[in-house]
Amino acid sequence: MEGFRCLLLYLCLSLAGSCKGKSIEDDSGVLQTLDDDLEQEDNLNSRLEKLGTMKEDFLRMLNLSGVPQEQRKVQPPPFMMELYNKYASDKSSVPRSDVIRSFILQDVTQSVIRNNKTSHRLLFNVSVPNFEEVTLVQLRLFTLWDGAQTACDDFLASVTVYEVEHIQNREILHLLDRKDIPDTEPTWEAFDVTNAIHSWLQSSCGAGELEVKVESQGCGSFKGGGFNISLDLEDNTSPVLIVFSDDIENRKGKARGEVKEMMTxxxxxxxxxxxxxxxxxxxxxxxxxxxxxxxxxxxxxxxxxxxxxxxxxxxxxxxxxxxxxxxxxxxxxxxxxxxxxxxxxxxxxxxxxxxxxxxxxxxxxxxxxxxxxxxxxxxxxxxxxxxxxxxxxxxxxxxxxx
Missing domain, CATH: 2.10.90.10 (Cystine-knot cytokines)
Incomplete structure (x- = not known):
C-alpha cells in the first residue's frame, strides 16, 4: 500500500511538475522511497519464486506427484514418533532404511477366546511404490492385561503370528514369528512378518490377513480376563505394520551425483x-x-x-x-x-x-x-x-x- 501511494505521488510530480512548486529532480526523497519499494517488491518476488521451486523439489524428493489432500491429521504411532525424534535429533544415526511407513489395522475379521487361548484375524492393506525395495516388515502388538485381573508371579505367555493363505476353499497358516512374554507389564512387542508382506506385494493385491494367537499359563489364563493384545483403535494401541524400504531410484541418483562431484x-x-x-x-x-x-x-x-x-x-x-x-x-x-x-x-x-x-x-x-x-x-x-x-x-x- 505504501509503495502504491509513492507511485501515485511520483505520477503527480511527473504530470504537474511539482505539487508544492518544486521540480521532480529536487524531490529525491520520494524517488528514493519509490526505488526502495520497487527493490523490496523484487526481493519478495524472488523469494516467492524460490519458495515455489523449493516446494516442487520437496515433493519430488518424497516421490509425490502432488500435495496429498488429507481430510484430517492422523496421530502417528509411538514407534514412528520415536524413530523420527531419533533421526531428527541425532545426525549421526544411520537409518536401516530410507523410508519407514506405518499401516494401521483395517479390520478384525475374527476373534476367538477359549480358556487360556485367544486368536485374532487381522486385516491389513499395504502399498509400496515399485521402485522401492522392502527390507523388513514388523507387526507391532501392544500386550496388556484384559479385564480386571492383576499381575502375578507364575505368569507365562506366548504370542505366535501366522500368515493366512486362502487357497480355494481352504485356509493354510504359515508360521512367521513367535515370542515368549515373561513380563506382565503392558508393552509393545515386534514380530517379523516380512515374508508375508513380500507375498502380498508380489500378488499385486497388497492386502492380507495375519493371525495372532495368544496362549497364557498360570494366573495369566483366561478366567474372566487375562493376558491379551490390544485391538483398540481409539487409544492408538491397536496392531500396526511397520514397513522398512529402500528408495532404489533416489540412491542411484545420489551415487551418480557423487561421482559427478568427484570428477568436477x-x-x-x-x-x-x-x-x-x-x-x-x-x-x-x-x-x-x-x-x-x-x-x-x-x-x-x-x-x-x-x-x-x-x-x-x-x-x-x-x-x-x-x-x-x-x-x-x-x-x-x-x-x-x-x-x-x-x-x-x-x-x-x-x-x-x-x-x-x-x-x-x-x-x-x-x-x-x-x-x-x-x-x-x-x-x-x-x-x-x-x-x-x-x-x-x-x-x-x-x-x-x-
Whole structure:
C-alpha cells in the first residue's frame, strides 16, 4: 500500500511538475522511497519464486506427484514418533532404511477366546511404490492385561503370528514369528512378518490377513480376563505394520551425483594463488576504492537464513513433523579475488577473471549451495504415516562460487 501511494505521488510530480512548486529532480526523497519499494517488491518476488521451486523439489524428493489432500491429521504411532525424534535429533544415526511407513489395522475379521487361548484375524492393506525395495516388515502388538485381573508371579505367555493363505476353499497358516512374554507389564512387542508382506506385494493385491494367537499359563489364563493384545483403535494401541524400504531410484541418483562431484571438483589450489589479472601492458586493474571494498565484503557470497514454515504454505495438514525448519539460502556476489572460504571451482575462477578483464564477455560467478544436509520428515499420505530420511537437497550447509 505504501509503495502504491509513492507511485501515485511520483505520477503527480511527473504530470504537474511539482505539487508544492518544486521540480521532480529536487524531490529525491520520494524517488528514493519509490526505488526502495520497487527493490523490496523484487526481493519478495524472488523469494516467492524460490519458495515455489523449493516446494516442487520437496515433493519430488518424497516421490509425490502432488500435495496429498488429507481430510484430517492422523496421530502417528509411538514407534514412528520415536524413530523420527531419533533421526531428527541425532545426525549421526544411520537409518536401516530410507523410508519407514506405518499401516494401521483395517479390520478384525475374527476373534476367538477359549480358556487360556485367544486368536485374532487381522486385516491389513499395504502399498509400496515399485521402485522401492522392502527390507523388513514388523507387526507391532501392544500386550496388556484384559479385564480386571492383576499381575502375578507364575505368569507365562506366548504370542505366535501366522500368515493366512486362502487357497480355494481352504485356509493354510504359515508360521512367521513367535515370542515368549515373561513380563506382565503392558508393552509393545515386534514380530517379523516380512515374508508375508513380500507375498502380498508380489500378488499385486497388497492386502492380507495375519493371525495372532495368544496362549497364557498360570494366573495369566483366561478366567474372566487375562493376558491379551490390544485391538483398540481409539487409544492408538491397536496392531500396526511397520514397513522398512529402500528408495532404489533416489540412491542411484545420489551415487551418480557423487561421482559427478568427484570428477568436477578437482584440486584447484593452484588457481587460488592468482593475485591479480594483468592486461597486455602488464597493468593490474583492481578496484581500490575503500568504500566499494567495504560494500563488496558486506555483500560477499554467504549463507543466509530462509525459514520454511509448513503452515504458511498450507502443508501443515499432511506434514506431521517438523512444523518448520531452517532451509538457508545462498546470497551475495562472487567478486575477485575468490577466496578459499567460497571454495570456487576452476571454472568459477576463470569466469571471474574473464569478467574482470571484460565484463561484456563473461558474467560473474554465481553464489550457490555447494553442500547440502539431509532433513528427516514425517508426513501422511492417504492416512499412512511415513518417516523419510532424506539424504540430500533439503538444507544448505555451505555456499560457494560456481
Amino acid at each position: 571438483h578437482e584440486d584447484e589450489s593452484f588457481l587460488l594463488k592468482v593475485d591479480a589479472l594483468e592486461d597486455s601492458n602488464g597493468e593490474v586493474h583492481l578496484d581500490r576504492h575503500p568504500r566499494r571494498k567495504r560494500q563488496a565484503r558486506k555483500n560477499y557470497c554467504r549463507r543466509t537464513s530462509l525459514r520454511v514454515n509448513f503452515k504458511d504454505i498450507g502443508w501443515d495438514q499432511w506434514i506431521v513433523a517438523p512444523p518448520e525448519y531452517e532451509a538457508y539460502e545462498c546470497k551475495g556476489v562472487c567478486s575477485f579475488p575468490l577466496t578459499n572460504d567460497v571454495t570456487p571451482s576452476k571454472h568459477a575462477i576463470i569466469q571471474t577473471l574473464m569478467h574482470l578483464s571484460n565484463p561484456k564477455k563473461a558474467n560473474k560467478a554465481c553464489c550457490v549451495p555447494t553442500k547440502l544436509d539431509p532433513l528427516t520428515v514425517m508426513y501422511q499420505e492417504n492416512g499412512v504415516i511415513t518417516v523419510r530420511h532424506l539424504y540430500e537437497e533439503m538444507k544448505v550447509a555451505k555456499c560457494g562460487c560456481r
